[in-house]
Amino acid sequence: MQYTLKKSLGQHFLTNEAICKQIVAALQEGSIEQVLEVGPGAGALTKHLLKLPIAHFKAVELDREKVDFLKLQYPILVEAIIEGSILDIPIPFQNQFALVGNFPYNISTQIVFRLLEWKEQIPVMIGMFQKEVAERIVSKPHTKVYGILSVLVQAFYEVEYLFDVPPESFNPPPKVMSGVIRLKRKETPVELRSEKAFFTLVKAAFGQRRKMLRNPMKPFFDATVLQEEIFTKRAEQLTVEEFAALTFKMG
Numbered sequence: 095m096q097y098t099l100k101k102s103l104g105q106h107f108l109t110n111e112a113i114c115k116q117i118v119a120a121l122q123e124g125s126i127e128q129v130l131e132v133g134p135g136a137g138a139l140t141k142h143l144l145k146l147p148i149a150h151f152k153a154v155e156l157d158r159e160k161v162d163f164l165k166l167q168y169p170i171l172v173e174a175i176i177e178g179s180i181l182d183i184p185i186p187f188q189n190q191f192a193l194v195g196n197f198p199y200n201i202s203t204q205i206v207f208r209l210l211e212w213k214e215q216i217p218v219m220i221g222m223f224q225k226e227v228a229e230r231i232v233s234k235p236h237t238k239v240y241g242i243l244s245v246l247v248q249a250f251y252e253v254e255y256l257f258d259v260p261p262e263s264f265n266p267p268p269k270v271m272s273g274v275i276r277l278k279r280k281e282t283p284v285e286l287r288s289e290k291a292f293f294t295l296v297k298a299a300f301g302q303r304r305k306m307l308r309n310p311m312k313p314f315f316d317a318t319v320l321q322e323e324i325f326t327k328r329a330e331q332l333t334v335e336e337f338a339a340l341t342f343k344m345g
Contacts, residue, residue: 108138108196108222110263113274117220118142120256120276121194124218128187130154132180132195132205132221137164139196144170152176152186180205185212193219199268202227206243209277213250219277222259228273229255240330242300246293248334249284251277284334287341295344296337299329307332314344 108114117139121129126146131153134140140153154176155161161177176183181204193216197205202223209219223231226239232253233240247253256274261267286292295314302310308325315325324336332340 106196106199106264106266106268107135108259108263109265110259111138113259113263114139114142116257117194117222117274118146120220120274121192121218122146124192124278126190126192126218128152128189128191130186130191130193132193133198134164134175135160135196137167139194140164140168140171143194144168150174150187150191154178154180154183154186180208185215187215190215190217192216194221196222199224199227203243206231206247210246210250213279217279219251220256220274221277222272222274224268225258225271225273228275231277232275235331235333237330241303242296245296245300245334245337247277249286249292249338251279253277284338286338287344291341291344292338295341296329299332299337303329316345319343319345 121143127148128150129143129146129148129152131140131143131151134153134155135157143151152174153164153171155164156177156179158177161175164175165172176186179201181201193209193212202221205221209216222228227243230239230241230243231247232255233244254276256276259272259274261269261271263272295311298310298314299307306326306328308320310329311320311325324332324340
């Protein structure tokens with residue numbers, strides 16, 4: 095059975111065996127019982143994941159043609175593949191599970207927000223992104239790419255950039271370099287007044303990243319609090335911990 099590539103779904107199938115093995119090796123560094131693969135496509139990574147000594151494996155794939163292809167190639171997947179989008183399905187496991195995949199570029203940022211929704215059950219994620227998105231997630235303060243994604247993820251996860259993946263590792267080759275990152279959930283996440291307050295604050299701060307925080311923060315703090323020195327800084331100068339601490343001062 096042959097399959098076709100669908101540009102509308104942002105499909106770039108991983109064909110480099112060495113890269114697949116590196117991803118699986120990175121996953122094996124922790125102890126995991128359950129794995130969810132996002133966007134298995136033609137199964138390049140899947141076939142290696144299926145060899146892992148784990149209790150349960152599931153894969154979520156939106157493209158019906160790929161679902162049929164995978165079930166034919168790997169009969170074990172008949173019960174393990176979920177047809178749909180990671181953005182729409184309910185959480186697929188009851189207990190802890192690892193999230194892994196060559197994420198479709200057109201929804202990769204949304205997948206990160208999905209991860210944050212499910213973080214209580216996802217201790218580790220190993221994902222391939224466009225390099226620019228991967229760098230944004232792992233970046234630190236005082237850099238141009240440090241932003242909403244960096245702060246929200248790093249409040250809950252330790253982040254690590256693992257390696258580059260060149261375009262020729264895929265069919266068809268994307269026009270950009272890719273990168274694989276690993277997220278490990280923090281044993282003690284930063285203290286927050288509430289996640290809602292934190293998300294609101296961070297998004298507002300970076301919404302006007304060129305300005306002193308005093309401007310975008312006006313709706314959230316009393317005038318006296320806004321006189322504190324921290325509000326003379328710009329969003330990209332604050333650490334994750336400083337953002338978290340500010341949630342306790344919100345009006």
